[in-house]
Amino acid sequence: MNDGKMTEGIIYMDHAATAPAYPEVTAEITKWFSGWYGNASSTLYSVGRKSEEGVARARAQVAALLKTSDREIFFTSGGTESDNWAVHGAAIANRKKGNRIITSAVEHHAVLECVQYMGRQGFDVTVLPVDQYGMVDPAKVREALTDDTILVSIMHANNEVGTINPIVEIGAICAERGVLFHTDAVQTVGKIPIDLSAVHVDLLSGSSHKFGGPKGCGFLYARKGAKVDPYFHGGGQERGKRSGTMNVPGIVGTGLACEIAGSHMAQEAARLSAMRDELQKGILERIPDVKMNGHPEKRLAGHLNVCVEGVEGESMVMCLDMNRVCVSSGSACTTGSLEPSHVLLAMGIPVELSHGSLRFTLGSANTPEQIPYVLDRLTTIVGKLRAMSPTYRKR
Amino acid sequence: MYSEKVLDHFTNPRNVGEVENPDGVGEVGNPVCGDMMKITIKVDAKDLRITDVKFKTLGCGAAIATSSITTEMAAGKTLEEALAITRQAVAEGLDGLPPNKLHCSNLAADGLHKAILDYLSKRPEVKINVPEAVIKRSQESEEHDHDHNHGEE
Ligand SMILES: Cc1ncc(COP(=O)(O)O)c(C=O)c1O
Ligand code: FES
Numbered sequence: 001m002n003d004g005k006m007t008e009g010i011i012y013m014d015h016a017a018t019a020p021a022y023p024e025v026t027a028e029i030t031k032w033f034s035g036w037y038g039n040a041s042s043t044l045y046s047v048g049r050k051s052e053e054g055v056a057r058a059r060a061q062v063a064a065l066l067k068t069s070d071r072e073i074f075f076t077s078g079g080t081e082s083d084n085w086a087v088h089g090a091a092i093a094n095r096k097k098g099n100r101i102i103t104s105a106v107e108h109h110a111v112l113e114c115v116q117y118m119g120r121q122g123f124d125v126t127v128l129p130v131d132q133y134g135m136v137d138p139a140k141v142r143e144a145l146t147d148d149t150i151l152v153s154i155m156h157a158n159n160e161v162g163t164i165n166p167i168v169e170i171g172a173i174c175a176e177r178g179v180l181f182h183t184d185a186v187q188t189v190g191k192i193p194i195d196l197s198a199v200h201v202d203l204l205s206g207s208s209h210k211f212g213g214p215k216g217c218g219f220l221y222a223r224k225g226a227k228v229d230p231y232f233h234g235g236g237q238e239r240g241k242r243s244g245t246m247n248v249p250g251i252v253g254t255g256l257a258c259e260i261a262g263s264h265m266a267q268e269a270a271r272l273s274a275m276r277d278e279l280q281k282g283i284l285e286r287i288p289d290v291k292m293n294g295h296p297e298k299r300l301a302g303h304l305n306v307c308v309e310g311v312e313g314e315s316m317v318m319c320l321d322m323n324r325v326c327v328s329s330g331s332a333c334t335t336g337s338l339e340p341s342h343v344l345l346a347m348g349i350p351v352e353l354s355h356g357s358l359r360f361t362l363g364s365a366n367t368p369e370q371i372p373y374v375l376d377r378l379t380t381i382v383g384k385l386r387a388m389s390p391t392y393r394k395r
Numbered sequence: 396m397y398s399e400k401v402l403d404h405f406t407n408p409r410n411v412g413e414v415e416n417p418d419g420v421g422e423v424g425n426p427v428c429g430d431m432m433k434i435t436i437k438v439d440a441k442d443l444r445i446t447d448v449k450f451k452t453l454g455c456g457a458a459i460a461t462s463s464i465t466t467e468m469a470a471g472k473t474l475e476e477a478l479a480i481t482r483q484a485v486a487e488g489l490d491g492l493p494p495n496k497l498h499c500s501n502l503a504a505d506g507l508h509k510a511i512l513d514y515l516s517k518r519p520e521v522k523i524n525v526p527e528a529v530i531k532r533s534q535e536s537e538e539h540d541h542d543h544n545h546g547e548e
Contacts, residue, residue: 312455389452390453
């Protein structure tokens with residue numbers, strides 16, 4: 001069923017953009033299209049009840065991974081919807097309490113653009129700076145919290161550089177002040193442990209295609225009692241919180257992906273960080289004038305982001321592609337546009353240097369033998385592009 | 396997203412480097428915008444023909460490919476012919492560019508024209524016809540380095 005053969009010979013190192021679905025997930029999902037095709041809301045008859053059961057099991061699988069109750073998990077169409085729902089829904093529902101939304105400068109556009117939009121609708125917005133590693137300082141959150149703050153949205157780990165934020169501390173500060181705390185955990189679900197019974201988070205976004213599930217599917221965790229309005233209005237599915245006929249195949253795949261990712265999380269993280277460290281070490285040893293971005297330790301296991309002086313990112317991505325290596329420059333979602341990365345700029349990296357950023361994100365498609373090949377190709381490519389560059393060695 | 400021609404020029408760029416003792420140098424772009432190009436030319440003083448042309452470019456795939464094809468188009472041309480090379484011609488020579496990359500083709504044509512203007516500035520006795528548009532663009536690029544409009548601002 002799963003056709004891994006289609007990408008045979010390709011070295012895919014862009015798992016933060018999207019990851020291959022687990023073969024088990026692909027096999028499971030396909031049963032729910034024309035086999036068990038019922039509408040999960042049509043529970044008066046057997047075919048619908050079968051789908052309802054599938055959804056219920058998936059909800060329990062997601063909840064188990066995050067150590068929370070399944071009544072707090074709501075399925076969505078992915079990370080972008082979850083982020084928009086959280087920000088929009090929390091802002092609107094708490095408008096009478098206050099008007100301020102706090103976020104950080106390195107959020108994914110799904111949060112940042114939504115918060116800016118709310119700003120244009122009349123909400124006050126505070127965008128917190130980050131340190132040189134892209135990390136938010138909890139003390140800065142505390143300082144920024146005003147009496148009229150209704151929502152704090154700070155991502156768990158950054159998609160470009162992989163830096164992991166101290167959400168335990170930030171959550172505690174928000175709880176103290178009775179302010180809703182949303183975290184975009186799209187890059188961390190299934191990658192690092194998240195224990196919602198121990199950390200204070202009110203809203204958490206997840207996206208299935210980042211951890212072995214299908215694209216176009218995700219969830220929002222909403223703590224019981226957290227005041228959030230629906231974002232999709234309609235037939236009242238998901239207990240009135242998220243209308244729309246449920247994406248049963250996607251939801252079933254999401255649940256199974258959570259279970260599989262959870263079952264080998266620690267081993268997979270160790271495997272990825274060993275390869276990542278090898279790649280990082282090799283790049284820094286073999287290519288001069290390269291800057292490593294992101295936190296040296298508090299970083300996702302598969303993430304490696306570097307800035308290569310005197311070369312532009314897209315040209316490196318294209319050259320690597322010609323060598324059958326897939327990586328990205330900056331965020332995959334912004335590669336089509338020509339803006340320098342807002343994340344790297346917020347970290348204080350000079351614009352010239354930020355144009356030379358390259359992101360490797362390792363995952364299930366990678367094996368240790370690929371590292372020496374990639375290192376070798378990259379070294380040659382950078383040498384070639386630098387020889388062509390009018391700025392390298394000129395400054 | 397890129398045509399075969401773009402990929403060809405990107406993979407095997409022609410005329411990379413700098414000519415020795417150039418007769419004209421054109422530098423355009425700005426590393427802050429992410430792209431910069433330097434064109435150096437050698438000119439036969441008698442028949443005012445470009446005998447050698449080389450480029451160095453920092454930039455995206457389109458910037459490198461347009462630099463390469465521009466030098467190919469300019470090699471052997473008279474200065475007047477080379478001044479008539481437009482960015483449209485450069486883009487067409489590459490079988491087109493994606494819409495968000497069209498601005499990249501400005502860089503190469505501007506760089507070439509600037510190198511020619513540089514040559515002419517050192518040889519005031521040479522009288523050739525410089526198109527209005529070329530003069531205007533070179534003045535503009537003096538003002539803000541280059542008119543690299545990255546769109547979405
Ligand atoms: C941190 C982060 N948030 C949100 C998203 C958007 O998720 P989706 O692609 O599921 O809409 C992404 C994916 O690019 C991401 O990396
Ligand atoms: S020159 Fe190509 S993106 Fe600017």
